[in-house]
Amino acid sequence: MSAVTETTYTPETSVGRITNFVDERVGGSGILREFGRKVFPDHWSFMFGEVALYSFVILLLSGTFLTFFFDPSMAETHYNGSFVPLKGVEMSVAYNSSLNISFDIRGGLFMRQVHHWAALLFVASVSVHMLRVFFTGAFRKPREMNWVVGGVLVILSMAAGFTGYSLPDDLLSGNGLRIIDGVIKSIPIIGTYISFFLFGGEFPGTHIIGRLFTLHILLIPAVILLMIAIHLFMVVVHKHTQYPGPGRNDHNVVGYPLGPVYAAKAGGFFFIVFGVVAFMAAAFTINPIWNYGPYDPSPVSAGTQPDWYIGWVDGALRLMPGWLFGFPLEWHIPFPWGVNTLTLNVLLPALVPAGIVFTVLFTYPWLERWITRDNREHHVLDRPRNAPTRTAIGMAGFVFYCVLWAAASSDLIATHFFVSLNDVTYWLRGLFFLGPILAFIATKRIALALQRKDREIALHGRETGRIVRLPHGEFIEVHAQLDDYKRYKLVGFESPEPMPGIPNSKGIVTKSEKRRAALSRFFFEDRVAPATPAELEAGHGHAEHEAIDPANHDAKSISH
Amino acid sequence: MKALSQKRRHPLAALVLLLMGLMLTGGVYAVATTLNQAKADTTTYSANDIKEGNKLFIANCATCHGMGASGSASGPSLVGVGAAAVDFQVGTGRMPMQMQGPQAQRKPVQFDATQTKQLAAYVASLGAGPSVPDASLVDGKGNAANGGELFRVNCAMCHNAAAAGGALTRGKFAPALAGVSGQHIYEAMVTGPQNMPVFNDANITPNGKRDIITFLKTIEADGSPGGNDLGALGPVSEGLFVWIAGLGVIIAFTIWLTSRSS
Amino acid sequence: MGDHGDGHSEQGAVAKAGQSVAEKFQDPGIPPHRPRLADKDPRAAKRAERQVAILFGISVLGTLLFFWAYFGVRLDQTVATLRLQNLLLGLGTGFAMLGIGTGIVHWAKALMPDHEVSEERHEIRSEADRVAAVKIVDEILDETGIKRRPLIRNTLIGAVALAPLPAIAMFRDLGPLPANALSHTMWKEGTRLVHDPTGTPIKASDVTIGSAFHVIPDGLNEMTEGKLEAKAKAVVLLMRLNPELLHPSAGREDWSHDGIVAYSKICTHVGCPVALYEQQTHHLLCPCHQSTFDLTQECKVIFGPANRPLPQLPIKIDSEGYLVAQSDFHEPVGPSFWERS
Known part of the structure; x- marks a missing residue:
């Protein structure tokens, strides 16, 4: 087992020699090759x-x-630095040294x-x-x-x-x-x-x-x-x-x-x-x-x-x-x-x-x-919109945090918005309970709405703002279809369905499994499925379809 | 000395002595009882001032404060509040009040200096009260360090350590003190406008008040050595700044950094 | 939201159709590379090169600015010069750093290759590794014999569990035991109420209606040991209001003097100084958490997170007319603690 072999490599430059010296001792080449x-x-x-x-x-x-x-140090001293409004004031050494860092x-x-x-x-x-x-x-x-x-x-x-x-x-x-x-x-x-x-x-x-x-x-x-x-x-x-x-x-x-x-x-x-x-x-x-000023309990x-x-x-x-x-x-x-x-x-x-x-x-x-x-x-x-319930839970938590955060500045909210300090506290107490709930509902709806918008765009393209009048007198807006890459970004996600309770080996749906199934329903009940090629095909089946109100040919999927 | 000893035997000497004694005790009594008065009234008001002041008062103030300033349901009696209170309230625009509210707000001054003086003269004539301070007490040339200490103990809890103001209960607030004249600060201390406590001369001596004004004027003139003070509101404005400006700029950089070059 | 409700079942149906694998869109792969200006036009590349060099040059200037600010700005003990120096030092450092940073990033964005590449992920744990590792662990355990020799195992567990305890015990001397330190302050019968921070005694006649005095016990300023600890419990706010407004409860009738009352300044919530006195409403407000106490109701809590009224210091006047304490507070001051009864 002769693990050590004589190296034949001799670097030409001095930098190369130093690098090689280190490399032979720590194996840097392997790390560099990996990373x-x-x-x-x-x-x-x-x-x-x-x-x-x-x-x-x-x-x-x-x-x-x-x-x-x-x-x-919390030993007592008297300030003798450059800052005039504190000259001679009794303070701790720690505060004194912080002032000296700042001023001297x-x-x-x-x-x-x-x-x-x-x-x-x-x-x-x-x-x-x-x-x-x-x-x-x-x-x-x-x-x-x-x-x-x-x-x-x-x-x-x-x-x-x-x-x-x-x-x-x-x-x-x-x-x-x-x-x-x-x-x-x-x-x-x-x-x-x-x-x-x-x-x-x-x-x-x-x-x-x-x-x-x-x-x-x-x-x-x-x-x-x-x-x-x-x-x-x-x-x-x-x-x-x-x-x-x-x-x-x-x-x-x-x-x-x-x-x-x-x-x-x-x-x-x-x-x-x-x-x-x-x-x-x-x-x-x-x-x-x-x-x-220095700390003083009064x-x-x-x-x-x-x-x-x-x-x-x-x-x-x-x-x-x-x-x-x-x-x-x-x-x-x-x-x-x-x-x-x-x-x-x-x-x-x-x-x-x-x-x-x-x-x-x-x-x-x-x-x-x-x-x-x-x-x-x-x-x-x-993408946050593609996991509406998780996003809504996150926003509920974020709003919960923000209500407490705002409460810590209740006095400044009062003075800067010319409202009563007490009212700020009452409102925030209410928001402490209501805020997360409202945030959950609103976020979930917004996420689902964004998903529907994505679906729309994937199937019918973007609105170009160009209005065209057809020979029979109808006005339509021309939609520009996406290319495959952009469309894939909008459709390439999973949209899981609620998973019903699964019986265990004895054929019983346990209580915890029922609870899990209920939560799964809570998570995935409201969902918007990604668009499919078939739907896109169906859309193209219509005549100069891009322009046509999506509701006509897609009523079954889009909220009508 | 000889002249004095001769006069001592003058028939009127006893009377003079009596008068002097009375004046002395009266003076001591006056000092002891009217501690609010920073100084003997240095501003001398003429009878004309008082008369003009009365006219102004009837036209502008009596609706709330009542005829003779005896007070009504919508305004307190002004008997004994002194010239300092008038000079502060009228001189900062708080009076005449725009509307009833948690407290009178500072606003553009409604009366010129002469009119304010006349109003002050009239109110001062109604009863003894704190007078307008002597210019030497509000010149801002006292001891800033002592003033700072007094300010932190007596004022900072409402007005904030950097005099940026703070909230009180139910919509009231302690205002920021930047831009307020030394005279008005002094008058506020001796008269205790609105919900501000009174700081009479036994509580903070006239020189202490002068030091406080010096401290406030010093920090106002010097500004913050660290740059913009973000309102001197403490950690809240600092946190807001780092989230909005700090992270905002950094996010702008990250977007530039990860975008494709054209 | 209404239309969403209508679409409930419909959407489910569509979604199911969408879920079948065959019905999914095919991944078109990484989009083709779009060349940049600098890739096509040598002049654009040259321009980008110059821009990078300029950014590095700005960094050099920034460093020079720093040195100039450090040695060139004379600090004359005024705030203005300090502010100027701080500004210039910061600008110098900022430009020095941003110049390097933006220069490198611009270089990378404009001139280094920008082809996206795809790399396979590796298994985090391969099955072969797992089997091999289990085998090794089994062998090691077997060689130690820890399973066969429970005596060794159990005594080792006992020893290891006990060994850290001395380390915990060593923290005992971090501080003394509380004993009854929190139950009393330095106020006692006859202690004069004096001004904070000057220490001058206060006559009852000094305290006019509407006044608020910040008070410490006489002798506090002269303390050399434990001054701040004593002050942290003993600070008092002294106020005078119309005696008719006070409504003393039984046993407290003589705790005030002619409308002058003294209350502990330490909030019963978490201990901030409750020092905001509104002389017309007679409310005391804590600036930290907004607990509000009503002076006319013996400092009962009327708003905010505090639960207990502020403790009152019984006062009287001595023979010279100065305000003195009748006794210590009748209850511990400051925030509640477990042993407080």
């Missing part, structure tokens, strides 16, 4: 994952710079703003990426586990954001921490202990900034990196999904090769994202900590809100009433050892909406797989 021409499909909506990845790289770069100057280190303010804008963009692009994956059905087999990894990344990105938001120890973030402390204290039995352990005693203590700093710069980014590695590894294993279209199916992947086109575009896109973030940081203030600013990604939880806290029709939501429960307090008006809004969203998020691929009994691999995406 150098790997095909990636191209679509603008596939870029959000990259935006997230690049924002994260920008966060690591700018964050490292900031750690060189930031001091996470050249480019420090720019780096802070790059870091914070990139953070907001990071969570936003992670979220949009997740929405894209959901609405196109990219989470289906074999990608369910990667969907879960993505869900974990959403939570981690929120955690990274929140721990960073709190670090400057300014008035805004301090009040944010105080709210977190209040929420933690509402947890039954262990809440008070968690609060004391987290803050190292009573709020605010002198430990929390240092502890959040360790989480923010070490633990959370390390776990995010690990999750990104798993996420991308699975992308390589699965290869990328692609939109339906001519030449694309579940067994191939159509697009541009990694080298050179895709690598150039993806690499160039990093610089574009960085450039956009840099422009935002150049011209737009973010987190003006000098406005808020003051508070109007418009005290968290960053946008925590907003929905804050919104839930705002919407929940303390009393429900005269019924208190704080319970004082007499136990044999004494009275204990259960604070449902804090506990429920803090846990329930987030619980619903993340439970549905993490289980949805399995739920849909169970309902549809679909165990095939899917590499071709669904």
